[in-house]
Amino acid sequence: xxxxxxxxxxxxxxxxxxxxxxxxxxxxxxxxxxxxxxxxxxxxxxxxxxxxxxxxxxxxxxxxxxxxxxxxxxxxxxxxxxxxxxxxxxxxxxxxxxxxxxxxxxxxxxxxxxxxxxxxxxxxxxxxxxxxxxxxxxxxxxxxxxxxxxxxxxxxxxxxxxxxxxxxxxxxxxxxxxx
Amino acid sequence: xxxxxxxxxxxxxxxxxxxxxxxxxxxxxxxxxxxxxxxxxxxxxxxxxxxxxxxxxxxxxxxxxxxxxxxxxxxxxxxxxxxxxxxxxxxxxxxxxxxxxxxxxxxxxxxxxxxxxxxxxxxxxxxxxxxxxxxxxxxxxxxxxxx
Numbered sequence: 001x002x003x004x005x006x007x008x009x010x011x012x013x014x015x016x017x018x019x020x021x022x023x024x025x026x027x028x029x030x031x032x033x034x035x036x037x038x039x040x041x042x043x044x045x046x047x048x049x050x051x052x053x054x055x056x057x058x059x060x061x062x063x064x065x066x067x068x069x070x071x072x073x074x075x076x077x078x079x080x081x082x083x084x085x086x087x088x089x090x091x092x093x094x095x096x097x098x099x100x101x102x103x104x105x106x107x108x109x110x111x112x113x114x115x116x117x118x119x120x121x122x123x124x125x126x127x128x129x130x131x132x133x134x135x136x137x138x139x140x141x142x143x144x145x146x147x148x149x150x151x152x153x154x155x156x157x158x159x160x161x162x163x164x165x166x167x168x169x170x171x172x173x174x175x176x177x178x179x
Numbered sequence: 180x181x182x183x184x185x186x187x188x189x190x191x192x193x194x195x196x197x198x199x200x201x202x203x204x205x206x207x208x209x210x211x212x213x214x215x216x217x218x219x220x221x222x223x224x225x226x227x228x229x230x231x232x233x234x235x236x237x238x239x240x241x242x243x244x245x246x247x248x249x250x251x252x253x254x255x256x257x258x259x260x261x262x263x264x265x266x267x268x269x270x271x272x273x274x275x276x277x278x279x280x281x282x283x284x285x286x287x288x289x290x291x292x293x294x295x296x297x298x299x300x301x302x303x304x305x306x307x308x309x310x311x312x313x314x315x316x317x318x319x320x321x322x323x324x325x326x
Contacts, residue, residue: 003210167287
């Protein structure tokens, strides 16, 4: 799910930036440091939308004459939750299951979590096909999945998902066709 | 980070469950955005940059590019007025922000689909009725149809 949240961060600025454009430099530096990053706690930070509050600068005591600013900012984040249902795009299919992407998030659906009537087929492009040949999950298809587990690393989140439930599974075949 | 903090964090993950609307202290009261809204925010950033004829670091991160592509693919053609109308609808139905955004992303057709995809709708003492939710879903699909 995407959220609009308020976060805080300390930014250190070198003396050469002190002056009229200081706030602009601070904002630029903040964007550079946080946008595109991922943490287990807040998920992926997509973009900073506003600086809510910038504290007065405090010169650091490490002898470099740099100043530290405490910044409160609003930003758009993407944070997955266990139990959440979302749509994703299939990126890779193999006999162990398939990988998919929901925005910045990587998901894996293992073949144990794919409905039993679907079999792996590698005769053409790797895909999972239902017994009646009507449903075909291959690269670039859209699928609806439910997250069942998350692995949170220092700077990445990886999810295990399932399509073995009502209303989950293939939504459309991707750019090649459609229902 | 101390070992104790790591352990504390671990147990926090275990209690999170979107199906029961437990999102942890950081997100319980956070504002959720639907894909249509994310698309509007991202595209307006791209438009701002184009206007000032300079590319900022924001639009060049992998996370931003993937997010915009994802939002474009799955939000449909919801305009900003339709997105506002849909938000109004789920705000008025007594839904949690998370459920509202989930429903507006997943576009369920009926009550059965909605409660399967978003199980927290079925929790007791929420005061949500099948009729109420169904009426809201119908209204949402009308908004999409007639924009």
